[in-house]
Amino acid sequence: MEPLGTCTALLLIGTISLLLLSAIWNSKMYRKGRMPPGPTPLPIVGNVLQLKGKQWDEVFSKISEKYGPMFTLYLGTEPVVVLYGYEAIKEALIDQGNDFSARAKVPLVEKIYKGKGIIFSSGESWQLIRHFTLTTLRNFGMGKKSIEERIQEEARYLLEQLHGTKGQPFDPHHLVTYATYNVICSIIFGKRYGYDDKRFQDLFALCEDNVKIFTSVCGKLFNVFPALMEWVPGPHHRMVTNFAKFREIVLEEAKEHRATLDPNSPRDFIDCFFIRMDQEKHDEASAFTMENMVICSLDFFGAGTESTSSTLKYGLLILQKFPEIEEKVQEEIDRVVGRSRMPGMADRGQMPYTDAVIHEIQRFISFSSVGVPHAMVKDTLFRGYTIPKGTTIFPVLTSALHDDKEFPNPKEFDPGHFLNEDGTFRKSDYFIPFSAGKRNCAGEGLARMELFLFFTSILQNFKLKPTTDPKDIDITPLEKPTIRFPRPYKFCVIPR
Incomplete structure (x- = not known):
């Protein structure tokens, strides 16, 4: 039996066994106190x-119609x-923001991170590391080359690769993803890699595999039933092995x-981190x-590659569907x-339509519907309830990005928004694809820069x-x- 089938079958057996063996239902489920109301939960599960096999934000939308803008699941x-x-x-x-600024425990991530890094840490350590990272990105500009120059350098290489397709159909997945990975490599390691470099390929394979595992059935089940899933064979156990290999690469660098x-x-x-360590x-x-x-480096790759590359790929697909919008951008x-010359960030203020299109791509796709879950720092009174x-805490970002009062016809792609x-x-203010408040994405500025420079460079040179x-x-x-x-797709790029 394949790992996924084994994982699902054993979970079913385990769940049934737990239900039969549970003579007394876990009372914690009913100790709601003054928690917000919500749909009645089943024992154990x-x-x-209610969420299985569905887009969670769509389920949340229906539940909110009954329970309002705040409910408990x-x-x-x-x-x-x-x-x-x-x-x-x-x-x-x-x-x-202070009360909601802790990071929720995600069991599969906690096995690796152990409370370290930027994204999944909390408390004083998180504050220090986040401040250091933001200061380094914003003020230092990453050494002799600014971040903008590093992205432009990678954009030139990406354009060369696109010219190499010679107008034939190709799947953009690897080229676009490699470009975003190399931007992160340049920021962390101070250099870019050739796309066929073994260390680069190993790094890419490890990170991409972890994304697939985390979004797999077994990955999700581990986060809900960690004690049970520790005993269930499946791909979720591979994340720890992948991290060990990733750690070796970073430590070599x-x-x-x-x-x-x-x-x-x-x-x-890395140089900046060493200086602070000393x-x-x-x-x-x-x-x-x-x-x-090491964990901060993993954060950079985890948060700074998949979301940006997927947005780029999704945006290129959307522009093919609306060639009139592509023409106006060009x-x-x-x-x-x-x-x-290549586009630069100084051009963005003079390009309102292009800027609107890029914002609309992010709004329309709403890449991460709930972002990274928050947690309460302390018992907190909020909207009449005690949390x-x-x-x-799940802040449903899609509910803001698809608000029909702020964005008429939110399910339609319209740069006019x-x-x-x-x-x-x-x-x-409703544009919050990077979340909001104290735990908004630390790499937001970097991601926005990449999206603008990559999109404009490609559209400047190709139809x-x-x-x-x-x-x-x-x-x-x-x-x-x-x-x-x-969805996977192929297309052609024709030199202009």
Whole structure:
């Protein structure tokens, strides 16, 4: 039996056994106190069956019609408070941001991270590492080359690869994903790799495999029933092995960096981390350790590659379906940038239509419908309910991005959602694809820069040619509960 079948079968047997052996139902399920109301959970499994095989944000939308913008669900025996709608999300993550700033425990991630890094850490360590990372990205610019220059360098290489397709149909998955991976490699390691480099290929394979495992059936089940799934064979056990291999790659790079480190001229994130480590070498409680360096590097690859590459791939697919929008973007690029130089971030302010299209791509696809779950720092009174310390919080980002009052016809792709009547760019507080508040994505600025520079560079040089009639292009996402991946496709790029 294949691992996935084994995983599902053993889970079913285990669940039935637990149901039969449970003479007394876990009372924690009913100790709601003043928690928000929600649909009645089943013993042991909670509300999991209501979510099975569905887009979670669509399920949450229907539940919110009955229970309002705040309700409680149970994933197994663990309560989760769901925030649905911009106002509830804003009130929690921004107005009471300190209370909602802890990170929820995700069992499959916790096996690897152990509370370290940027994304899945909490408390003082998280604050120190996040501040260090933001400061490094924002003010330092990553050494002798600015981040913008690093992205432009990778864009040139990507354009060469696209020219190499010679107008023939190809799947953009690897090329686009390699480009985003190399941007992260440049920031962390201070260098880009050839796409056929063995270390680069190993790094890519490990990270991509972990994404597949995390979004698999076994990965999701582990996060709901970790004690049971520890005994169930399946691909979820491979994540620990993958991390060990990833750690070896980072430590090899770190060893080379340590040998050539110049504290007065840091080249990249690892150099900056080493300098901070040396400054705090006498502090036994310092958060700046080799293990945290490795986990932070994993965070960069986890948060800074899949979401950006999927948005790029999805955006290129959407523009094939709407060639008139592609043409308007190219007209604006030709008018503002021309063909003799690469687009730069300074151009964005003069390109409102292009900026609106990129925002609309992010809004329309809503790549991560609930973002990374939050948790309560302490027992907190919120909207008349008491949410206990440690309770997991799901802010449904799609509920803001698809709000029909802020974005008329939210299910339709329309750059006009981000344009004023006079054609200038229109900002919206509801645009929160990177979440909001104290735990918004630390790499938001980097991602926005990559999306603008990659999109404009490609459209400056190529016309997108679909392999089917545009009206037949399917832009609905693959069926994943909380993440929207584009469907695989092939297309052609024709030099302009």
